Amino acid sequence: MVADFIAFLRLRYGQEPSEEEVEALPALKDESFVGIWHDRTDMTDSTTWVRTVRAREWG
Numbered sequence: 001m002v003a004d005f006i007a008f009l010r011l012r013y014g015q016e017p018s019e020e021e022v023e024a025l026p027a028l029k030d031e032s033f034v035g036i037w038h039d040r041t042d043m044t045d046s047t048t049w050v051r052t053v054r055a056r057e058w059g
Contacts, residue, residue: 028034043049 037043
């Protein structure tokens with residue numbers, strides 16, 4: 001099933017980008033949204049924070 005989906009995506013969007021295309025993309029670390037929560041004291045353990053929010057919202 002997963003292999004079929006991957007095959008579908010390759011047909012629809014083409015093959016993987018070339019190395020030149022990948023190198024032309026901006027580095028993820030340079031994106032402005034990366035690290036926006038680094039100074040949040042309530043999120044020092046992100047896994048625990050997410051589990052707490054999920055438990056509070058959805059039981």
